[in-house]
Amino acid sequence: MTQGKPQDIESMRPIANPGFVISWLLIGSFFALSFQFLLVRINGQGQWPWLLHCAESKASRELISDQLGPLGPGTEYGHDGEYFYLIARDPFGHHQSPQLLIDSKENPRYRYRRILYPLLAGGFGWFSPWLTLCAMIFLSVLGFGLTMGAAADLADQFGRDSRALLRSLVSPGVMSSVGILLADPLALGFALSGYACYCRKRTAAASILFTAGVLTRETMILFVLSAMLVSIRRKDIGSALKIGLLSSIILVAWEIWLNANIPNGPNALAKNMGLPFEGIFDTVFGWVSGHEAILFSDVLMTLFGASYVLIALRIAWRSERPEISFPLAIWALFTACLSIEVWGKAINGLRVSAPLWILTMLSFDRSITDGESKFPKSTNSTNQDRP
Secondary structure, rough: OOOOOOOOHHEEEEEEEHHHHHHHHHHHHHHHHHHHHHHHOOOOOOOOOHHHOEEEEHHHHHHHHHHHHHOOOEEEEOOHHHHHHHHHHHHOOOOOOOHHHOOOOOHHHHHOOHHHHHHHHHHOOOHHHHHHHHHHHHHHHHHHHHHHHHHHHHHHHHHHOOOHHHHHHHOOOHHHHHHHOOHHHHHHHHHHHHHHHHHOOHHHHHHHHHHHHHHHOHHHHHHHHHHHHHHHHHHOOOEEEEEHHHHHHHHHOOOOOOOOHHHOOOOOOOEEEOOOHHHHHHHHHHHHOOOOOHHHHHHHHHHHHHHHHHHHHHHHHOOOOOHHHHHHHHHHHHHHOOOOHHHOOOHHHHHHHHHHHHHHHHOHHHHHHHHHOOOOOOOOOOOOOOO
16 A cells, blocks of 8 residues: 555455454463463462452451352452452342442442443353353453454544554453452453454444444443544544443443332442542542551552553544544543542552553554554645644
């Protein structure tokens, strides 16, 4: 293809190089499974249920131990993996899982909102306890594989090489989620695959994958918003409506069902969002004032998170390619607005902002911001960077 000549999206291959995409899907899956194996061997005393990170003090630990046997060393507070396990065993809230969540000072309705991961992991409630655990491990590994496969597809479209994918592979946020069996890797895998399909004008596939991503983690709606804004920027209102309609209808329908069937609990109005950079500033002020314990790892991760938010905003500002600038800007602003409730434990900030890491690593150098867009250019658009 001649350098500098605009490429109409209709002339693009509808499917990426399958060998390239599948290779990175397998690399990502192997990397995730190896990471889990090392964690279990080093920290979990060889007990795979340790990946659920069941808290010593919570009522759910005894129930999960009765079902799975030894859980390995407990933690003080636990993490969300044990909640997803409880929901996977009771996906429609007909038994004791909602009450166990309330007893753990969690909000059942908030936890059940991310239903697709536990619904699949539990076989709609029919799987045995060990099969449920194995399915959670498989889906988290598959999720990271899908993320890397989608990143490879986007790299192919953006004209990137494997160095960008190697940077994406070491995402601290995604890997931390893989290590505690959260929904995040699968949600990101669905949503990023949807965005890759959208960039190839596979609107129906994109809409289905976006819906799966949103039902796995509601923040993936930001990918839907990005795609809709790109379509509107390209004056393609029909595509914008098609992209947003299915996920919006399904999400609203599920929210209505939750309100009717799943009880609310404590922390229902937990403040996870604030003004831009307020959460990061509050976290740093807490360290300086002595109100928060200073851990070097938290300081490093918080500064690291703030730095790639700024890098992403700069790339988004300079890029004339809306398929790059829109998701970067939206995810960067979202990450900047995370409150101290999230950044107070910095790995949570990196975990929630994991999509931004992938997008930034795929757009990190001048070859992206200077290159031709694979979308049709609007009549009033130029291909020059802002000064």
